[in-house]
Amino acid sequence: MSDRSGQARSLVVLSPLRSGVTAAGESFAYSARRLLQGLPQGTGSPFASVPDTYMARWYLLDDVRYQGGAREDHLNNRYLALLVQHYGPTDRWLDNLWQYAQSTLQALYTHAWGFDQVRSAEGWRHYIERCRVPTGYFFNGSNDEPLMTQLKALYLRQQFTAFVMQHQGLPDTQLQAAFVAWAAEHQPDNLTAPTWQPGADTLHEATAVQADHAPTAQPAGGRTDDGD
Amino acid sequence: MSNIAGKAYAMNVVTPLKPGQRWLARLIHWLAGTRLLRSKLLGLRTLSLIHYAGWAILPRRRWPRLDSAQPSENLHYDYYLFFSNFNGSWEQYVDSFSSAIPAGLDLMWWRNVGYPGSVPRNPFHAYIEHNQFWTHHYYSAYPLATSNDVKAACRLRPALCELASRADRLSAQEFGQRYRTLLTEQQEHLGLVAESPVVSLAHQAVVERRRVEQTEPAVPPAQESGS
Numbered sequence: 312m313s314d315r316s317g318q319a320r321s322l323v324v325l326s327p328l329r330s331g332v333t334a335a336g337e338s339f340a341y342s343a344r345r346l347l348q349g350l351p352q353g354t355g356s357p358f359a360s361v362p363d364t365y366m367a368r369w370y371l372l373d374d375v376r377y378q379g380g381a382r383e384d385h386l387n388n389r390y391l392a393l394l395v396q397h398y399g400p401t402d403r404w405l406d407n408l409w410q411y412a413q414s415t416l417q418a419l420y421t422h423a424w425g426f427d428q429v430r431s432a433e434g435w436r437h438y439i440e441r442c443r444v445p446t447g448y449f450f451n452g453s454n455d456e457p458l459m460t461q462l463k464a465l466y467l468r469q470q471f472t473a474f475v476m477q478h479q480g481l482p483d484t485q486l487q488a489a490f491v492a493w494a495a496e497h498q499p500d501n502l503t504a505p506t507w508q509p510g511a512d513t514l515h516e517a518t519a520v521q522a523d524h525a526p527t528a529q530p531a532g533g534r535t536d537d538g539d
Numbered sequence: 540m541s542n543i544a545g546k547a548y549a550m551n552v553v554t555p556l557k558p559g560q561r562w563l564a565r566l567i568h569w570l571a572g573t574r575l576l577r578s579k580l581l582g583l584r585t586l587s588l589i590h591y592a593g594w595a596i597l598p599r600r601r602w603p604r605l606d607s608a609q610p611s612e613n614l615h616y617d618y619y620l621f622f623s624n625f626n627g628s629w630e631q632y633v634d635s636f637s638s639a640i641p642a643g644l645d646l647m648w649w650r651n652v653g654y655p656g657s658v659p660r661n662p663f664h665a666y667i668e669h670n671q672f673w674t675h676h677y678y679s680a681y682p683l684a685t686s687n688d689v690k691a692a693c694r695l696r697p698a699l700c701e702l703a704s705r706a707d708r709l710s711a712q713e714f715g716q717r718y719r720t721l722l723t724e725q726q727e728h729l730g731l732v733a734e735s736p737v738v739s740l741a742h743q744a745v746v747e748r749r750r751v752e753q754t755e756p757a758v759p760p761a762q763e764s765g766s
Binding site: 319321323325327329330344348353359364366367368370371376382384387388392394425438441442444445446447448449450451452453456458460462463464465468469471472475482483484486487490491499500507511512514517 | 691
């Protein structure tokens, strides 16, 4: 049984959705699906603000599939599945999710049984613990560096490869001067900036200078999804 | 709804385990991390297109029940939850899986109801397709990058940091030598990423809707017939 591979962790959560309908007359599952489909993608995703989130997803498990044969299973509840792969302790990640994506969590998990008693990060962690499914085997085919390190490395690789292509055949003196200037501009040791923005799906967006992008750099002072 | 975040694809597969096999499946999961069975899953690593993947087991009587008013589940089977984040298309992934680690797949899924085996390919495709659940919101921290891009970048960075830390203190000749050594040693880790043709299905739908809104004239309000 392993939820971890090095410093990379796996979180699998199944939250049962309430029976009946919302005040708007929609089933809770339908309403949750509509909310999920309306969430912004990429840099606007609620997960983009949460430090050390490698990958994350939500999906609705509305039933199990019949495989043929005599026994046919069906679920009596629908479930909201949350699957996350992140760096570092899961409790810390859950606290950060609550801190940076609280309004999304409240809008979404209002549709779930048992969430009505969640008032704090501690309550959120306790709720997740009740819904958590242990990962039996977790495979990490990437690496388990902190996300900031990965994003900086991707940024540097892109910049340095371009540098190499642009400076082929230069005399050593000019090459050295150009590299020193390159290093001063791109600061290989500085993980905070310049770097790639989490969730960016275009090169322009990825390499944009992020003066206000504190969450990945400093979990304590990041942007919340309330916009403050 | 989107299984795609740039170059990553999210797969979710939920399948029933044959009765009484949960403990054996757990044992296999545990052994998969040891030398005894690691070789069966070595192909997962050499496939080199997976960011993260995993299997979880949900016993039939342990589905989360958080309120006495919540209906309880009444299931015949325990369930397997498989997830993966991989690069490339669904077909590439499933084909690679069945080609590279057929023994590993059969080991992980062999006690599942209806599992046809990883070979031949078509029944395996049908099994995965039948039991796959679509993702409604998918996030990758680096939609532009593949798993190999991340690994290569993280191997390159320490060498760059080392050279950058002393570049201005070396003679030009010494710098030139070290620079060329770095290129020789790190050449397999260099590379430029480019944007994926499809960022996500949801994103693509938004772009398409905007395009239609911009290219098609707004429908004028119906005019009342005054004649």
